[in-house]
Amino acid sequence: MSKPKFKNPVVNWIDYRLPIFTFMNHELNEYPTPKNLNYFWNFGSLAGITLVIMIVTGIVLSMNYTAHIDYAFDSVERIMRDVNHGWLLRYIHMNGASFFFIVVYIHIFRGLYYGSYKAPREILWILGVLILLLMMATAFMGYVLPWGQMSFWGATVITNLFSAIPLVGESIVTWLWGGFSVDNPTLNRFFSLHFVLPFVIVGVVILHLVALHRFGSNNPIGIDVKGKQDTIPFHPYYTIKDLFGLSVFATIFAAAVFFFPNFMGHPDNYIPANPMVTPAHIVPEWYFLPFYAILRAIPDKLGGVLFMFGAIMVLFVLPWLDRSSVRSSQFRPLYKLFFWFLVIDCIALGYLGAMPAEGIYVVLSRLATAYYFFHFLIILPLLPKIESTRPLPVSISTPIITASSNASTVMAMREKK
Amino acid sequence: MTNKNTPDDKNKRDFLQVSTYALGAVGAASFVWPLINQMNPAADTLALASTEVDLEQLEEGQAITVTWRGKPVFIRHRTKEEIASAKDQLLDGLRDPQTDEERVQNEKYIVLVGVCTHLGCVPLGQKSGDVKGEYGGWFCPCHGSHYDHSGRIRKGPAPTNLEIPQYSFLSDTLIKIG
Amino acid sequence: MRFSKLVLYFLILFNFSLSKLALSAGKAIEYPDKNWSFSSIFGTFDKASAQRGFQVYKEVCAGCHGMRLISYRNLAALGYNQDELKAIASQFEITDGPNDDGEFFTRPGRPSDKFASPYPNKKAAIAANGGAYPPDLSLIIKARSNGANYLHALLSGYVEPPKDMKVPEGMYYNKFYSGNLIAMPQPLYEDGIEYLDGTKASPDQMAIDVTTFLAWASEPELEERKKLGVTVILFLIVFSILSYFTMRQIWAPIKNKN
Numbered sequence: 001m002s003k004p005k006f007k008n009p010v011v012n013w014i015d016y017r018l019p020i021f022t023f024m025n026h027e028l029n030e031y032p033t034p035k036n037l038n039y040f041w042n043f044g045s046l047a048g049i050t051l052v053i054m055i056v057t058g059i060v061l062s063m064n065y066t067a068h069i070d071y072a073f074d075s076v077e078r079i080m081r082d083v084n085h086g087w088l089l090r091y092i093h094m095n096g097a098s099f100f101f102i103v104v105y106i107h108i109f110r111g112l113y114y115g116s117y118k119a120p121r122e123i124l125w126i127l128g129v130l131i132l133l134l135m136m137a138t139a140f141m142g143y144v145l146p147w148g149q150m151s152f153w154g155a156t157v158i159t160n161l162f163s164a165i166p167l168v169g170e171s172i173v174t175w176l177w178g179g180f181s182v183d184n185p186t187l188n189r190f191f192s193l194h195f196v197l198p199f200v201i202v203g204v205v206i207l208h209l210v211a212l213h214r215f216g217s218n219n220p221i222g223i224d225v226k227g228k229q230d231t232i233p234f235h236p237y238y239t240i241k242d243l244f245g246l247s248v249f250a251t252i253f254a255a256a257v258f259f260f261p262n263f264m265g266h267p268d269n270y271i272p273a274n275p276m277v278t279p280a281h282i283v284p285e286w287y288f289l290p291f292y293a294i295l296r297a298i299p300d301k302l303g304g305v306l307f308m309f310g311a312i313m314v315l316f317v318l319p320w321l322d323r324s325s326v327r328s329s330q331f332r333p334l335y336k337l338f339f340w341f342l343v344i345d346c347i348a349l350g351y352l353g354a355m356p357a358e359g360i361y362v363v364l365s366r367l368a369t370a371y372y373f374f375h376f377l378i379i380l381p382l383l384p385k386i387e388s389t390r391p392l393p394v395s396i397s398t399p400i401i402t403a404s405s406n407a408s409t410v411m412a413m414r415e416k417k
Numbered sequence: 418m419t420n421k422n423t424p425d426d427k428n429k430r431d432f433l434q435v436s437t438y439a440l441g442a443v444g445a446a447s448f449v450w451p452l453i454n455q456m457n458p459a460a461d462t463l464a465l466a467s468t469e470v471d472l473e474q475l476e477e478g479q480a481i482t483v484t485w486r487g488k489p490v491f492i493r494h495r496t497k498e499e500i501a502s503a504k505d506q507l508l509d510g511l512r513d514p515q516t517d518e519e520r521v522q523n524e525k526y527i528v529l530v531g532v533c534t535h536l537g538c539v540p541l542g543q544k545s546g547d548v549k550g551e552y553g554g555w556f557c558p559c560h561g562s563h564y565d566h567s568g569r570i571r572k573g574p575a576p577t578n579l580e581i582p583q584y585s586f587l588s589d590t591l592i593k594i595g
Numbered sequence: 596m597r598f599s600k601l602v603l604y605f606l607i608l609f610n611f612s613l614s615k616l617a618l619s620a621g622k623a624i625e626y627p628d629k630n631w632s633f634s635s636i637f638g639t640f641d642k643a644s645a646q647r648g649f650q651v652y653k654e655v656c657a658g659c660h661g662m663r664l665i666s667y668r669n670l671a672a673l674g675y676n677q678d679e680l681k682a683i684a685s686q687f688e689i690t691d692g693p694n695d696d697g698e699f700f701t702r703p704g705r706p707s708d709k710f711a712s713p714y715p716n717k718k719a720a721i722a723a724n725g726g727a728y729p730p731d732l733s734l735i736i737k738a739r740s741n742g743a744n745y746l747h748a749l750l751s752g753y754v755e756p757p758k759d760m761k762v763p764e765g766m767y768y769n770k771f772y773s774g775n776l777i778a779m780p781q782p783l784y785e786d787g788i789e790y791l792d793g794t795k796a797s798p799d800q801m802a803i804d805v806t807t808f809l810a811w812a813s814e815p816e817l818e819e820r821k822k823l824g825v826t827v828i829l830f831l832i833v834f835s836i837l838s839y840f841t842m843r844q845i846w847a848p849i850k851n852k853n
Contacts, residue, residue: 060452063455078461081461082459082460082461083455083459083460084454084455084457085450086455089452243441
C-alpha cells in the first residue's frame with residue numbers, strides 16, 4: 001500500500017501534511033467491495049443521503065421556526081405560506097422523516113435476511129441499532145415542534161411512558177417536562193435536542209462506516225471475500241450504482257413531496273395544540289406503529305413499556321441469539337421461512353398499532369407481540385440445531401454472478417464435489 | 418460492448434457519462450436554490466405596512482425619528498437658514514453630488530433613512546443637544562462621517578448621501594413612508 | 596430476485612393497509628365525492644368559484660369564524676388586482692396600536708393585515724357561542740380527513756332529525772356530523788346572499804364555492820407545488836434513465852467477464 005501520487009501538486013502538497021486525500025482515495029475510490037452486491041445494498045448510502053437532506057432542510061427550517069407554544073404553530077404556517085420555498089423545505093423535511101424510516105427499515109431487514117449482523121460485524125450491527133434508537137428519539141421530538149394536536153398529545157403520551165418506572169417515574173416525567181405538563185419548557189428542550197441529535201447520529205454513522213470498512217460489506221452469498229478476484233473498487237462501480245439508486249429514490253420521494261405531502265401525516269396536526277381536548281383517535285406516526293402495538297398489547301403499564309423497549313433491545317443481542325455459522329438465508333431454507341414470518345409479523349403489528357385497542361385487535365396484538373419475541377428468543381437460537389443448510393460456494397467469483405444465480409451456484413458446487 | 422476501444426464507442430460512452438454527471442450537477446444545484454432563497458425576505462416581510470406620520474405637531478427646527486422596516490427614519494422640519502444653506506451649496510467638491518431639490522418633496526421637511534451609508538450606524542443630530550457635525554446636519558459617531566442639512570455626505574468615510582426612503586405627502590402635513 | 600419481488604408485494608400490501616388506515620382514522624360516515632377542481636394530480640383552483648366562496652365566507656361565515664392565518668394580500672392569488680385588494684381590505688376594521696398615547700384604536704384594513712377576527716380572543720368566541728368554539732377556518736380543509744368533501748357534506752347536511760331523536764336547545768341536527776348534533780345552525784339558505792357575478796346562490800353552489808375558497812386557504816401553495824412537481828419528476832425520470840445506462844456501461848466489463 002504505497003501512497004498514491006496525485007496529479008495535482010497542490011493536492012500532493014496538502015496530502016503530504018494532511019493525508020485526507022489518501023484517506024478518501026482509500027475509503028471511497030479503491031475500497032474493495034464484493035462484486036456481487038444486489039440493489040438491497042443501495043439502502044445504506046440512501047440512508048446516509050437522507051440523513052444529509054434532513055439535516056440541511058432542518059437547519060434552514062430552524063432559521064424560520066420559533067420554539068414557543070404561542071408562536072410555534074404560526075411560525076410553521078408562516079414557513080408554509082410566506083417564506084420563499086418554505087412549503088417545499090417543510091414538506092421535504094416532513095416526508096423525509098418517513099422516507100428515512102422506510103429506507104432504514106429496508107436496510108435492517110436486508111441485514112436480517114443476509115445475516116449481516118454475524119461475526120465479525122457484531123459492532124457494526126449494534127451501532128446500526130443505536131442509530132435506529134437515536135432516529136426514533138429525533139423523529140419523536142421533531143413531531144412535537146409544529147405544536148399541533150398530535151404533537152401535543154403524542155408528546156404527552158410518550159413522555160408519560162417514563163412514569164411507569166417504579167419509584168422515580170413521576171420525578172423523571174416532571175424533569176422531562178420541566179413543569180407539570182407538556183408546556184413551553186418541554187417544547188424548548190425538544191427543539192434543542194431535535195437540533196443536536198442528528199449530529200450525534202452523524203457521529204455514530206461515522207463509527208458505523210469505520211466498522212463497516214474494517215471487514216468490508218457482507219454480500220448476498222454471505223461468504224467472506226477470498227481475494228482480489230472477488231472484489232471491485234467502490235468507485236466507479238458502486239458510486240454509479242448508488243447514483244442510480246438515488247435517482248429512483250428521489251423520484252418516489254418527490255412524488256410524495258409534490259403530490260401527496262400529507263398522505264403520511266395526520267389531519268389533526270393542523271389543529272393548534274389544545275391541552276384541554278384530546279383528539280378522538282391518537283395515533284403515532286406510521287414508523288412507530290409496530291412498537292405502539294406492542295406497548296398496548298401488554299395489559300400492564302410497566303410491562304408494556306418494558307416490552308416496547310425490549311423489542312429494540314433484542315436487536316442489540318441478535319448476533320448472539322443466532323449462532324448459525326451460515327450468514328445468507330439463501331443457504332438457510334428454514335431461516336428464510338421464518339424471516340418472512342417475521343416480516344409479516346412486523347407489518348401485522350404496524351397495522352394493529354393503528355387500530356383501536358379493542359376486541360379482536362387486542363388478541364391479535366398479543367399474538368403478534370408474542371411471535372415477535374418468540375422469533376428472536378426461541379426460534380433463532382434453536383434453528384442451527386435443526387436446520388440443514390445448503391452447501392456454500394467456494395468463493396464469490398466461482399459461481400456466475402447473475403441475479404438468478406441460486407440454482408447455478410449449487411450446481412457449480414455439486415460439480416466441484 | 419464487444420469492441421470497446423474504437424474511438425466512436427469511446428465518444429458515445431463519454432457523452433452518456435458526461436451528460437449524466439452534468440444533469441446530476443444541475444439537479445443538485447437547483448436543490449440548493451430553495452435553501453438559499455429561504456433567507457431572502459419572506460412575503461409577509463415584503464408586504465409589511467407602510468408607516469404614516471402626522472407632521473402637524475412638528476415645529477420648525479425640530480426633528481422626529483420614526484421606525485420603518487425596522488430602521489429609523491429621520492424627519493426634520495428645517496429652519497429657513499438650514500434650507501438656504503442646503504440650497505446654496507455648490508455641487509462642486511461634493512462626494513455624491515445632488516441638489517437639495519432632488520432630495521426633498523417639500524423643502525420644509527427633509528426625510529432620511531437614519532442609517533450611515535458607511536457601515537450602518539445611526540448618526541447623531543436628531544435631538545437638540547446632539548453633536549451635529551461640522552456641517553450642522555448629522556454626525557455619525559462610529560467613524561466620524563459628517564452630513565449637512567440635506568443629509569449629504571461632506572466629510573468622513575461614508576461613500577454616499579443618507580438614503581431617501583420612498584414617501585409621499587398625503588396632505589400638507591401627513592406623509593406616508595413606503 | 597425472488598426476494599425483491601416479494602418485497603415489492605409487501606410494499607404494495609403495506610401501502611394498501613396504510614390507505615385503509617387513513618380511511619379508518621376518519622369517521623364511519625361517508626361523504627359524497629364532489630370531484631373538486633383541485634383534487635386531481637394536475638388540478639388547480641377554480642378561481643371564479645373561490646372568489647364567490649370568499650364572498651360567502653365574508654357575508655356568512657365571518658360573523659363567527661376567523662381566518663387568522665390569511666392576509667388580504669393573499670387574495671391576489673384568487674385573481675384580485677392591487678386596487679381591488681386595497682378596497683377589500685379597507686372594508687374591514689382592524690384593531691391596531693398602541694399609538695403614541697398608549698391607546699389601541701381601529702383603522703381601515705390594509706392588504707398586509709391578517710383577516711379581521713370576529714372576536715377579540717378565544718374565550719370571547721366561546722362565550723358568544725354558548726360554549727362552542729367556532730374553529731378558525733384557515734386550515735380547516737387540511738385539518739379534517741377528506742376535508743373538502745367533509746365540509747361540503749357538513750354544509751349540506753342539515754335535514755329534519757329522525758322522529759325519535761330529541762334535539763336539545765342550541766343544537767342542530769346534521770346527518771354528516773359525527774354524533775349528528777352540531778352547535779352551528781344551518782348557515783346556507785337559498786339566495787342567502789347575492790353573488791357579485793350574478794351566479795344563482797343555491798345552497799349547494801354556496802357550499803361548493805366556500806369549500807373551494809377554504810381549500811385554497813388551507814393550501815395556497817397547491818398550484819405552484821404541483822407545477823414544480825411535474826418539472827422535478829420529469830427531470831428525475833430522465834436522470835434515472837441516464838444514470839441507469841451509464842451504470843450499465845460502467846459495469847459492462849465486469850458483467851462480461853463472468
